[in-house]
Amino acid sequence: MTDGARGPWFGEYGGAFAPETLMASLAELEQAWCSVGQSAEFGAELAGLLRDYAGRPTPMTHARRLSREVGCEVWLKREDLLHTGAHKLNNALGQALLAKQMGKTRILAETGAGQHGVATATACALLGLECVIYMGSVDAARQRPNLLRMELLGARVELVEHGQQTLKDAINEALRAWVSDPEAHYLLGSALGPHPFPALVAGFQQVIGQEARQQILAQAGELPDTVVACVGGGSNAIGIFRGFVDDEGVELVGVEAGGAGIASGQHAARFQGGVPGVLHGCRTWLLQDGDGQILPTHSVSAGLDYPAVGPEHAELLALGRAKYDTCDDDVALSAFDSLARLEGIIPALESSHALGWVIEHGAELQGRRVVINLSGRGDKDLDSVFALRGKEGQ
């Protein structure tokens, strides 16, 4: 079964809630994904790029000092070592290659943390495609190094000045740009949006889980007890979960942004504070008010600061196959420091939520083998982390 053949629904979640103007482009994309995208030639070309250009497979690192500190056996799947510094490149290369096969010459994309924007700009530079990135101006300020990188890579960055000026607003604007320019390819950065995007993005990210499963078997000799990943839109998490979802004994844990705490209302924990609804093309869990208006979100991490979650996660929750919990800003920030000092690895603030959850739940995890998806590296976050420290120091 190809991924496209899964259809638009993940149980009650997913679908294609998009304006009519886009339906032809979505159908064309699904068609390309089910034909060219499943061909041996395409697979070989993408695998070659992932290996020789992006640096796959990424390592699996046994984090020994962190393990001792937490009291369980912690392994890190090192997507931080992928070219451009996060898992986002797996999807960007896959979609850009597919778009090129479809004869597209122009790519539109949104970005939150800027990692997807950088990955897309990179893939476009490599494949000779025109690239326009939409980024909220709040995110552009807190992830400035990535803004500069995108421009250096030849992308045009359009700052989005309305709404909360974060990822949600960037997606709104990118969708509007696509409605006006359906000949372009919209390179959506997470496992969300209208069909076929959730399945398409997961399909390009599942390489993380496939590698991780082989590596942990080879290096530890056994499967992990628990696999943990942070969940923004849900692409790095679904990528690693898909490697273990058929191993019933492996617990899957997705970590959402707890922000200033669930009780404060300032968070991005869709499964804790949300209800199902429709946003950006799919039915899934959303942070919304009683009138169905989308609520503002908060997270110290731009990549998790989004009011909806990918529909495949909604299904995994409904099936009881994965559980979802939260990690607050302060716990994530302290995990950011811990990994740097204990392992010599500076994690992305997004990934720090998965780490923070494991550190916080060390007591329950005693003696267990835990694989954390270290979805990205933290260079992009230094400005915001030091700015926050400066504030605390005052």
Add this chain to the structure above:
Amino acid sequence: MTSQSDNSLADNRLVCATRVLRDQCARGIAPYITAGDGGLACTLEVLHALDRGGAHCVELGLPFSDPIADGPVLQAASTRALAAGTSLTGTLEMLRAFRQAGGRVPIALMSYANPLMRHGLSETALRVAQAGADALIVPDIPLEEGALLEQACAEAALCPIFFAAPTSNDDRIIQAGARSRGFLYVVGRVGVTGGGTTFDSETQTFLARARALSAAPIAVGFGIATAADVRAAVEHADLAIVGTALVRHLHACGSNPGERAAAASAFLAELQTGLS
């Protein structure tokens, strides 16, 4: 071959209005306004003014936080309306008051999917119908998800309205026309609301194709701003929808309900010169 749902739509104001247009080979104007922009008191007065002025249908937009099919003018109107505290409940109360005061123009409620689905699409459609609306237009419910809308509308005796766009193939236009009641919403241009649509030969060919393929009458919208645009639009369309231009004009008139209503009347009268 009239289905149950069609029977229950026999008295629907919108179905009647567009049938009369077709029977008389006439054309009409369907102004769009955002509910609560300037406050619901303004909206109520503007509705009455458009009704008295001879609008054939009013498209009443429910504000939404994330209107992905709208350009900057209607986005800003949504933001203002939400900031003024506009809710679905408040909008429906206003609509009920409009009907109680004798308002007769057909009203198509335009809303993104989420506010309608928040408490169940079927339950909400019933409330919308009871308040006096005649149709639902949901820009992010395409044919693929349309069964949901059709069922809710059938239960509530509302017209479900689907879209056709220049990117739609013939099959989709046929389906959208067959599954719409009252009218098929034809997007005149590839893009979001606002901006200008040039009614060049390519656009006219598309509109003629949509008219030929659609079982339902067609309303064309997106970028119609002037009487000249209306004249060009109704060459093939039964209804010309005028949104952004009217919303911009009303906003510039301040928030006095009487002044807004007068401005709406004058604007409509000017547009109607494009019909003769």
